[in-house]
Amino acid sequence: MGDNITISQSELIALVNQLVDQKVNARLADVEASLKSIQGTVGTLSENCPEDRATLVVFSGEMDTLFAAFTIAVGAASMGMEVSMFFTFWGLTALRKDKTFSGKAVGEKMVAMMLPNGPHAVPTSRMNMAGMGPLFFKYLMAQRNIESLPNMIALAQELGIKMVACEMSMGVMGVTRAELLDDIDYGGVATYLGDAAKSKITLFV
Amino acid sequence: MGDNITISQSELIALVNQLVDQKVNARLADVEASLKSIQGTVGTLSENCPEDRATLVVFSGEMDTLFAAFTIAVGAASMGMEVSMFFTFWGLTALRKDKTFSGKAVGEKMVAMMLPNGPHAVPTSRMNMAGMGPLFFKYLMAQRNIESLPNMIALAQELGIKMVACEMSMGVMGVTRAELLDDIDYGGVATYLGDAAKSKITLFV
Amino acid sequence: MGDNITISQSELIALVNQLVDQKVNARLADVEASLKSIQGTVGTLSENCPEDRATLVVFSGEMDTLFAAFTIAVGAASMGMEVSMFFTFWGLTALRKDKTFSGKAVGEKMVAMMLPNGPHAVPTSRMNMAGMGPLFFKYLMAQRNIESLPNMIALAQELGIKMVACEMSMGVMGVTRAELLDDIDYGGVATYLGDAAKSKITLFV
Numbered sequence: 001m002g003d004n005i006t007i008s009q010s011e012l013i014a015l016v017n018q019l020v021d022q023k024v025n026a027r028l029a030d031v032e033a034s035l036k037s038i039q040g041t042v043g044t045l046s047e048n049c050p051e052d053r054a055t056l057v058v059f060s061g062e063m064d065t066l067f068a069a070f071t072i073a074v075g076a077a078s079m080g081m082e083v084s085m086f087f088t089f090w091g092l093t094a095l096r097k098d099k100t101f102s103g104k105a106v107g108e109k110m111v112a113m114m115l116p117n118g119p120h121a122v123p124t125s126r127m128n129m130a131g132m133g134p135l136f137f138k139y140l141m142a143q144r145n146i147e148s149l150p151n152m153i154a155l156a157q158e159l160g161i162k163m164v165a166c167e168m169s170m171g172v173m174g175v176t177r178a179e180l181l182d183d184i185d186y187g188g189v190a191t192y193l194g195d196a197a198k199s200k201i202t203l204f205v
Numbered sequence: 206m207g208d209n210i211t212i213s214q215s216e217l218i219a220l221v222n223q224l225v226d227q228k229v230n231a232r233l234a235d236v237e238a239s240l241k242s243i244q245g246t247v248g249t250l251s252e253n254c255p256e257d258r259a260t261l262v263v264f265s266g267e268m269d270t271l272f273a274a275f276t277i278a279v280g281a282a283s284m285g286m287e288v289s290m291f292f293t294f295w296g297l298t299a300l301r302k303d304k305t306f307s308g309k310a311v312g313e314k315m316v317a318m319m320l321p322n323g324p325h326a327v328p329t330s331r332m333n334m335a336g337m338g339p340l341f342f343k344y345l346m347a348q349r350n351i352e353s354l355p356n357m358i359a360l361a362q363e364l365g366i367k368m369v370a371c372e373m374s375m376g377v378m379g380v381t382r383a384e385l386l387d388d389i390d391y392g393g394v395a396t397y398l399g400d401a402a403k404s405k406i407t408l409f410v
Numbered sequence: 411m412g413d414n415i416t417i418s419q420s421e422l423i424a425l426v427n428q429l430v431d432q433k434v435n436a437r438l439a440d441v442e443a444s445l446k447s448i449q450g451t452v453g454t455l456s457e458n459c460p461e462d463r464a465t466l467v468v469f470s471g472e473m474d475t476l477f478a479a480f481t482i483a484v485g486a487a488s489m490g491m492e493v494s495m496f497f498t499f500w501g502l503t504a505l506r507k508d509k510t511f512s513g514k515a516v517g518e519k520m521v522a523m524m525l526p527n528g529p530h531a532v533p534t535s536r537m538n539m540a541g542m543g544p545l546f547f548k549y550l551m552a553q554r555n556i557e558s559l560p561n562m563i564a565l566a567q568e569l570g571i572k573m574v575a576c577e578m579s580m581g582v583m584g585v586t587r588a589e590l591l592d593d594i595d596y597g598g599v600a601t602y603l604g605d606a607a608k609s610k611i612t613l614f615v
Contacts, residue, residue, distance in 0.1 A: 007217075013429060028441065042452060054606075193286075199405075204273075224426045228434060264615075295474075
């Protein structure tokens with residue numbers, strides 16, 4: 001079959017390499033196309049897939065809702081998640097050091113009076129019978145050796161939970177940085193959305 | 206070692222191709238198996254990975270909670286996210302044009318009276334001292350050049366935020382389409398779940 | 411060009427294989443490196459990408475909020491999602507069989523009195539005019555053939571929704587297992603976080 005050939009070694013190598021290239025190109029073309037397609041898909045997934053992170057909007061200022069928010073946040077941080085808490089409106093209560101009335105316009109004084117006194121003095125959302133609810137709640141928790149709200153806030157700071165005061169809410173409600181805890185961050189809705197969009201758990205409390 | 210061979214060119218090519226196939230098959234088999242396995246995993250991930258999207262249930266009807274919901278929604282839409290808002294129960298307040306009492310059964314009239322008057326007249330959840338809270342809130346926001354709630358709702362519509370009125374809630378509360386803003390969508394829990402399951406951020410406000 | 415060679419078949423095969431190895435190694439090295447990099451990325455994504463699952467914290471105990479929570483949960487389960495509900499604080503109301511006062515300390519009796527009577531007797535968060543709201547709500551829902559709250563709770567159990575009572579809340583509020591529905595689970599914040607971190611939809615109601 002066919003004429004027998006006489007071939008030099010370099011010709012043989014060239015021939016073999018050429019044949020290999022054809023084969024390998026044909027076979028790898030599919031693999032490389034699949035690979036490229038997967039890389040594209042994985043790139044999009046990487047942009048949209050959450051990180052091991054939880055982000056909470058803390059809107060309510062009652063002791064029970066704050067307590068629930070901090071329980072979830074501290075729990076998540078203890079389990080190794082990165083946690084961000086954004087305090088807006090009544091939630092700013094949790095970050096207050098104490099009452100500050102000096103140098104405020106009348107309207108802002110009114111809001112300051114309506115805002116409770118920092119985490120020691122927040123009302124519960126239900127049990128607030130003649131102001132007794134929060135004390136009672138504290139008593140029950142102490143009896144059962146559960147951390148108090150101020151302790152949980154301190155714990156949150158120790159655990160590196162990112163606590164952000166909403167500057168727009170501060171503006172609307174006339175709350176200044178001097179009234180809030182040290183070592184907190186300040187930001188707006190864009191800061192919140194940046195963290196929330198990377199989070200497995202997003203809550204509005 | 207061994208007998209020298211005499212070979213035709215076509216025999217040489219056939220021999221080389223056969224050897225190449227063996228080698229390449231062996232080597233590519235692993236790669237192709239890995240590739241197939243990754244494609245399977247990536248397929249599952251693609252079904253479950255969120256899109257750049259935020260979905261809110263708006264259940265509360267107070268001015269401050271509505272304001273928080275619209276701030277987040279408008280912020281997300283401004284940052285390029287697709288945003289859906291599902292208005293249920295008291296949240297339907299945000300979508301009301303104005304009071305409509307005509308042609309209702311007594312029970313529905315009662316609900317209509319309990320539902321505030323559309324976004325201009327919603328109570329705040331806390332500061333509502335003798336009805337003064339919402340006005341005061343508007344005054345504070347105007348003083349600080351922050352968008353009012355009706356402006357934010359208009360902005361949400363302009364930004365293409367999908368606003369869906371919950372038809373079951375409308376049924377329970379006796380609210381008709383004629384009472385709600387034009388250019389909104391209508392749907393149920395399945396509509397909500399479809400959007401929420403694709404979202405990075407899911408909130409109940 | 412070059413000297414013609416005389417070669418044995420085994421020498422030819424060895425030569426060809428060697429050439430193929432060089433070529434294939436060079437070409438596959440890239441593919442395998444890309445594959446390995448993708449496998450790493452996909453592994454991380456798999457850990458962080460949600461499953462087809464929804465997880466709700468049920469904190470509020472009013473009929474309307476409970477109704478909204480169960481509507482979403484039952485809807486999601488009906489669409490094939492795995493659903494977990496974590497009942498904390500006032501949300502425990504939904505799981506109560508009936509009032510149980512016997513053998514409690516005074517403080518706990520107070521909480522028991524403040525907690526409504528199980529899902530038949532929960533207040534609505536708004537329409538509660540002289541206690542009439544919840545009855546009225548039930549009347550409206552019956553008129554429109556919508557499932558009542560106790561029916562929805564039964565449906566949730568039938569659909570295999572995981573209902574977890576928060577043991578810390580039970581402790582704080584003096585609620586015992588005997589007071590709650592059979593066939594529910596018990597857990598804490600770690601149980602919740604484990605499920606929530608795998609969920610597409612996370613809500614705080």
